[in-house]
Amino acid sequence: MKILIIGAAGMVGSKLAQRLTTDGSLQGKAINSLTLADVVPAQAPTGFGGKLAIKTLDLTSPDAAESLIRERPDVIFHLAAIVSGEAELDFEKGYRINLDSTRDLFEAIRKANQADGYRPRLVFASSIAVVGAPLPFPIPDDFHTTPLTSYGTQKAICELLLSDYSRKGYFDGLGIRLPTICIRPGTPNKAASGFFSNILREPLVGKEAVLPVDESVRHWHASPRSAVGFLIHGAGIDLEKVGARRNLSMPGLSATVGEQIEALRRVAGDKAVKLIRREPDEMIMRICAGWAPGFEAKRARELGFTAETSFDEIIRIHIEDELGGRI
Amino acid sequence: MKILIIGAAGMVGSKLAQRLTTDGSLQGKAINSLTLADVVPAQAPTGFGGKLAIKTLDLTSPDAAESLIRERPDVIFHLAAIVSGEAELDFEKGYRINLDSTRDLFEAIRKANQADGYRPRLVFASSIAVVGAPLPFPIPDDFHTTPLTSYGTQKAICELLLSDYSRKGYFDGLGIRLPTICIRPGTPNKAASGFFSNILREPLVGKEAVLPVDESVRHWHASPRSAVGFLIHGAGIDLEKVGARRNLSMPGLSATVGEQIEALRRVAGDKAVKLIRREPDEMIMRICAGWAPGFEAKRARELGFTAETSFDEIIRIHIEDELGGRI
Numbered sequence: 001m002k003i004l005i006i007g008a009a010g011m012v013g014s015k016l017a018q019r020l021t022t023d024g025s026l027q028g029k030a031i032n033s034l035t036l037a038d039v040v041p042a043q044a045p046t047g048f049g050g051k052l053a054i055k056t057l058d059l060t061s062p063d064a065a066e067s068l069i070r071e072r073p074d075v076i077f078h079l080a081a082i083v084s085g086e087a088e089l090d091f092e093k094g095y096r097i098n099l100d101s102t103r104d105l106f107e108a109i110r111k112a113n114q115a116d117g118y119r120p121r122l123v124f125a126s127s128i129a130v131v132g133a134p135l136p137f138p139i140p141d142d143f144h145t146t147p148l149t150s151y152g153t154q155k156a157i158c159e160l161l162l163s164d165y166s167r168k169g170y171f172d173g174l175g176i177r178l179p180t181i182c183i184r185p186g187t188p189n190k191a192a193s194g195f196f197s198n199i200l201r202e203p204l205v206g207k208e209a210v211l212p213v214d215e216s217v218r219h220w221h222a223s224p225r226s227a228v229g230f231l232i233h234g235a236g237i238d239l240e241k242v243g244a245r246r247n248l249s250m251p252g253l254s255a256t257v258g259e260q261i262e263a264l265r266r267v268a269g270d271k272a273v274k275l276i277r278r279e280p281d282e283m284i285m286r287i288c289a290g291w292a293p294g295f296e297a298k299r300a301r302e303l304g305f306t307a308e309t310s311f312d313e314i315i316r317i318h319i320e321d322e323l324g325g326r327i
Numbered sequence: 328m329k330i331l332i333i334g335a336a337g338m339v340g341s342k343l344a345q346r347l348t349t350d351g352s353l354q355g356k357a358i359n360s361l362t363l364a365d366v367v368p369a370q371a372p373t374g375f376g377g378k379l380a381i382k383t384l385d386l387t388s389p390d391a392a393e394s395l396i397r398e399r400p401d402v403i404f405h406l407a408a409i410v411s412g413e414a415e416l417d418f419e420k421g422y423r424i425n426l427d428s429t430r431d432l433f434e435a436i437r438k439a440n441q442a443d444g445y446r447p448r449l450v451f452a453s454s455i456a457v458v459g460a461p462l463p464f465p466i467p468d469d470f471h472t473t474p475l476t477s478y479g480t481q482k483a484i485c486e487l488l489l490s491d492y493s494r495k496g497y498f499d500g501l502g503i504r505l506p507t508i509c510i511r512p513g514t515p516n517k518a519a520s521g522f523f524s525n526i527l528r529e530p531l532v533g534k535e536a537v538l539p540v541d542e543s544v545r546h547w548h549a550s551p552r553s554a555v556g557f558l559i560h561g562a563g564i565d566l567e568k569v570g571a572r573r574n575l576s577m578p579g580l581s582a583t584v585g586e587q588i589e590a591l592r593r594v595a596g597d598k599a600v601k602l603i604r605r606e607p608d609e610m611i612m613r614i615c616a617g618w619a620p621g622f623e624a625k626r627a628r629e630l631g632f633t634a635e636t637s638f639d640e641i642i643r644i645h646i647e648d649e650l651g652g653r654i
Binding site for chain 1: 572
């Protein structure tokens with residue numbers, strides 16, 4: 001089994017590479033080749049016994065897609081994208097990377113399919129940004145995609161392409177609409193959504209964190225471990241059961257900021273909660289108001305995708321996976 | 328007021344050109360320039376008093392889009408596309424014409440917008456093919472787009488691009504999801520949907536027509552006159568009222584084939600109905616089963632778009648517009 005991860009240097013990509021390495025197999029088949037591609041060198045996972053290749057390349061260069069599939073990987077995880085804020089600031093770059101390089105990949109596979117029958121499983125990381133306010137709660141599986149960002153538009157277009165190329169039999173695609181990943185490891189960043197992670201991650205290690213919105217803000221979350229689990233499950237799922245509608249809103253946890261804080265209190269005590277400093281930010285509040293409060297994710301649940309059911313669990317996963325199990 | 332119609336040689340395009348000529352104005356402003364563009368020469372409308380240009384060009388050529396907007400038309404009607412069957416047979420051509428040449432047009436406008444502030448109204452002909460079975464009846468406005476053809480995929484992608492370019496202020500776009508146009512003038516064609524028109528148009532002039540499906544088949548119709556009306560109304564509508572969701576399912580008439588036939592009987596008598604020959608066609612029946620039975624079209628109705636409310640009316644419009652008012 002040969003696996004290719006595109007966007008392997010990112011947070012989810014590197015965790016996916018490590019999980020595949022630890023599992024040693026996918027769909028019951030031993031993984032003997034793992035290629036990690038990104039614009040910057042991906043980190044090698046610990047303990048991979050097969051053939052490991054780390055490819056550094058510009059996905060927008062003319063022959064990038066063709067070179068990536070030259071060895072005919074059986075499963076491709078396509079996670080590469082520039083983030084929402086950057087795609088909004090640089091319209092051309094957003095379309096070039098998030099749309100055109102995905103289409104280049106799909107086209108390269110289609111041409112290989114026509115040349116030699118190549119037909120890989122392709123798991124694509126989409127996003128809840130494909131929907132846009134006003135939104136019902138919970139958002140049903142058949143709700144329309146009316147994104148309010150260029151990033152969301154690019155993801156929604158890639159979803160449509162993925163379905164069409166799959167319908168034509170050029171590859172076996174599955175689009176995975178990831179919830180907001182919480183708790184993101186690392187340091188506080190400037191993403192408007194960063195506070196959802198910051199207010200938990202920082203107090204857990206005795207540091208202050210800023211909360212820019214009201215505690216009533218409701219959003220849709222899953223842990224990094226769940227995100228990796230979605231991708232792995234998607235790579236093995238029976239596509240006959242999925243049918244023609246290949247883009248699935250993943251399960252997740254719908255919670256308010258207040259509920260996040262109460263979970264932190266239960267897990268780490270009042271001392272941790274006191275480290276959250278309230279600094280209302282009008283701009284972030286306005287952006288937040290357009291975000292998804294939560295999805296029904298009925299189809300994905302029926303297809304066996306699972307996520308956390310409480311923020312206590314999300315916090316405990318962070319403690320296990322990032323803090324060595326102790327706070 | 329300068330107007331550009333792209334795809335002006337088609338049935339709807341030529342009727343639109345004639346209607347604009349007859350009206351003489353759009354949004355209360357006199358039309359002093361009308362450009363009709365297509366891959367084949369469009370027919371000149373009768374009686375246009377202003378500057379008329381008929382442009383024959385390949386929309387996929389590198390400078391086509393730029394040349395089309397060189398004179399900065401105030402309103403652009405973009406109707407050009409290859410049809411569903413052809414896009415399904417020729418994957419590359421479908422994407423090149425239905426997606427890439429639309430994106431080229433949007434890009435040319437964006438660059439003009441950045442150069443000199445150009446910001447036209449752009450009315451785009453989308454299609455009910457953006458949805459795909461299984462479908463509820465009626466289909467609500469917020470139903471997801473999961474097309475089952477490459478044509479529908481290409482239209483759905485153009486809808487997403489149109490919303491994003493409009494949101495960024497590059498142009499003022501509106502996507503119009505046209506119902507199946509009935510009664511299509513002309514001669515019977517091989518389109519799978521052709522029979523909806525054939526079984527009315529042919530008997531009205533004493534000719535036989537073939538019905539390949541059961542009378543219980545339900546579909547979504549509007550007359551050519553309504554289609555032109557949608558485009559004209561869309562060109563003048565207050566986009567503040569439309570908001571961010573720029574693609575609208577048009578109103579139409581949901582009717583079964585049996586209801587079509589009863590309307591024909593009321594308008595043209597048993598003699599006409601007897602000219603319909605039943606020749607069940609398994610393939611057409613299978614294709615039909617995936618088509619939209621009808622839309623709620625609540626938003627479009629509230630925004631003032633109107634269509635026929637009976638098939639008697641659709642037949643009478645055909646008699647008025649195509650048969651000189653008499654059968």
